Amino acid sequence: MMHYDLLIENVKVMTCDDQNNILECATIAISKGVIAKIFTQKGSETATNSLDGRGQLLTPGLIDCHTHLVYAGSRADEFAMRLEGVSYAEIAAQGGGIVSTVAATRKASAEALTKSAKERAQMMFNHGTTTVEIKSGYGLDLHTEVKMLQVAKSLENILPISVVPTFLGVHAIPKEYENNADGYVDYVISTVLPVIAKENLAKFVDAFCESIAFNRSQVERLFKAAKKLGFHLKLHAEQLTDQKGSVLAAKYGANSVDHLEFLAADDCAILAEHNTVAVLLPGAFYFLKETQLPPMDALKSNAVPIAIATDANPGSSPFLTLPLMMNMACVFFGLSIQDAFKGVTINAAKALDIADKVGSIEVGKQADLILWRTDNINDIVYNPTMNFCERVIKAGEVIKIG
Secondary structure: OOEEEEEEEEEEEEOOOOOOOEEEEEEEEEEOOEEEEEEOOOOOOEEEEEEEOOOOEEEEOEEEOOOOOOOOOOOHHHHHHHHOOOOHHHHHHOOOOHHHHHHHHHHOOHHHHHHHHHHHHHHHHHOOEEEEEEEOOOOOOHHHHHHHHHHHHHHHHOOOOEEEEEEEEEOOOOHHHOOOHHHHHHHHHHHHHHHHHHOOOOOEEEEEEOOOOEOHHHHHHHHHHHHHOOOEEEEEEOOOOOOOHHHHHHHOOOOEEEEOOOOOHHHHHHHHHOOOEEEEOHHHHHHOOOOOOOOHHHHHHOOOOEEEOOOOEOOOEOOOOHHHHHHHHHHHHOOOHHHHHHHOOHHHHHHOOOOOOOOOOOOOOEOOEEEEOOOOHHHHHHOOOOOOEEEEEEOOEEEEOO
16 A cells, blocks of 8 residues: 555646646545656555645646846836837837836845845745746846846745846847947956856856847857856747858757747758757747737747746836736737647646756646636637636645645
């Protein structure tokens, strides 16, 4: 007779694995924070603790694979400007946008950044997010980039949430290097990147490849240096124009390319060839009133894994909950509800190179699970203003929400 730490009984399980099975009246057995067994006919198993799911839906914990959660200041005034017809690019050219957040973040203490980031992460957690990627990129100097990454990682000690840190130093050109993007990239490569590597502050290196940011050759120099130091790669690509950044990133083995509204349909085959995940960010698409859709048919026909994330940031997507992003992805991008869920579970895990540990309900994976206050997956996406998250099971620990 097997004895487990926890039995989650009488649940409707959506596995979100490659088969995407739905298991009725299932039981999940957990030992030492790991899924030990999944069965639909309970036998003589016993456990130290048990949880009756009452027929409700159990899914993997949600994974937010693209966020800018650590920052200071507000850009609510820019929202009002955009409502008056000022474009994102025009705001950036006037000294707003990312650069304004950089100024506020440089001034903020680590304690202040931690306090505000904790509030945002708590909201994410309350709506089912158990793993969050957090980027730097609002420092654009060594001291602040290090500060941001330290704050991001510290959230794991404050909340029951896993953090995947990303260094996004090549995000915007700081005032110190105005009209000298090449010089700034040189500074990042020679001065900042080695410190991030030495202090083990980030898993990924990311960049913003765009007409208003950095070009392909600058990003390629960064990628070459990052790979030599052992970093994994990501890229903000094809958000406003087609710079062919996604092709570059895929050929360098990037785990994901993100945004992709202007990705050429023909380039989707290259993403598939290199197992690069397409991360769609419907919150930014909505908030910036974009009209150019990602090439959804080509992504699907090439079987490119599609992930969805909040892109939580102060300027273009101040949203924190993945159910809302799933709703937007279904409405704007035509995803099915099942594919949307895979976008915030197994495919998001692939985008962060952690699919061997989390992202699906499979034996041997960490027991990061969500028990929803419904037995119908459609409810969660249909009305994301209702929080259906009832309990989070984080590494086998049951946490009640609300």
